[in-house]
Amino acid sequence: MAFKQELLKNLILSLRARTADACRFSAMSLQERKRAVKASADVAMATARGGGARWPKAILAAAGTTSSNQSCKVRSSRCRRVVRRCFREKRRGGSAAALAGSAAASSVDVARRLVRKRTMALRKVIPGADAVMDEASLLREAMDYVVHLRAQVDVLRRVSEAVQRSSLLRDSVWPQSALRGKEDSSSMRQ
């Protein structure tokens, strides 16, 4: 929970920093804004995590080197494509193993190949895990990343709900009657 609070704080700060120039922010397209928000969320998550894992540094490095958020999106889409390709190959490999099924060695080899491909795919999905670590630490990074990613999703969900609620409140009609009453009392207080 401490991580979530830290993440929320960082997120709010970074969002504020980004939206400080309100005009420019509103002028950005939805995609750009989404990218900005996502970058803020990722940076917030990475800084809240601290130095206990590898992926925060990768996220921060990526955010620092790229001036815009474009590359992040591109990278993630590229990763998705790569993973999809890996999965396609895996599926083909799996069906081939089922068809062949003859010698135990070949199926074992295929299985090993599958595992290797999936390990590579996992490396691509988890930031900062590319070909740096052995499998055990890769799994540990994955664990760490999953936990914090879940927290990030939760925090983002709460934030979006809260913002939506506040915008609904602002736009809703029911406060008007109460507002009129309150205005009288506040003017009387003066």
Place this chain on the structure above:
Amino acid sequence: MESRAAGGGDYIASLLSSAPRLDFGVLGGVPGMDGAAGDGGDSLEKFCGDPGFAERAARLSSFSGQRFAGAGGLFGLPPPALAASNGDFGGSREASSVSDPASAMRDANAKKRKAPAAAKGKGKEPPCQAGEQNDSDAKRCKTDGGDKREESPVKPKAEQAGSDVSVEDSGQKPGKGKNAKPVEPPKDYVHVRARRGQATDSHSLAERVRRERISQRMKVLQDLVPGCNKVIGKALMLDEIINYVQSLQRQVEFLSMKLATVNPVDFSNLPALLQKDMFQACGPSASSVFSLESSNSGFPFSDQGDVFQSFVPNGMENQCNLNPLDLALSQATSAQYAFQDGTPSSNLQQRNFWEEDLPSVFQMDNGQSQENGVSAQSFHGQLQAGHMKMEF
């Protein structure tokens, strides 16, 4: 799920160390080691200090000749395939690859080590553990029997006993006739008990330790990723994990898109809006977020003076609204925060927005509802209004 998202590294450490295994709890990593070693190196560091290692190594070496015969023959992996993947797992288990003078041999070791890791899910070698894991290991050893495939010599750490090298080498050579790999200097410090019917040279033991570590982490991941319990097998598990991570990332994208649609763009009131959320989830400690907020928020407020000023009239209106709502809702929790936020006018903004948030509490499912804070709250609200009037 809330409980799972506890403070990052500590949580992972607890996950890893909760299982009755080798001590993976040390997350700091050894500075002297490669980054690849990470926490793996720590557990090995522990073993390094064992004074009985030398005699154990001698014992192991005597066994290695016999044991390795079976292991060597199962090295069915073609070296090129291993070479391709060597880059991935090149960080030798205990990261000694950089410092070891026989780096070529080490690469070969890493390749061989990869093979068993990859096939871990398929033909599980009887793992050997340090003394803690006797029971489960014994069972597994019995089931797998002499199924010793790819007993790859493990690449241990940088500091090793050179005396072991020659002994182990001679023991391994006959067994590894089929392998193209030359003998590698065993630099293993893992103190694993040799099981009956297993290869007992230090390489295979360290290899088993490593495999055990991996399987332990896979189990932890299995608990983390929902729906992984039914899945058995490394490849399928990895598949599930990848899918889960990707789905989480997609959720982040979706939520950030949702946030991006907010109009007007005002993130200033978020602390207040979320105060209830966080408080609900985790108790009064949520207030610490907002005290931090106030301390850190110096610069954003200066930057977005325009936004704030445009927002203030809204704040005033809503604030006036909220007093009857306060009474109706009786949110003592918010009252606590109001007093905790301090009195300087720099906190005024936060308190304004916090007041504004109270109607949202209607929709929220707050478990607590205390009456005593209500009066204080309404008073505070009126005080706010007074401040607002004076300042603007």
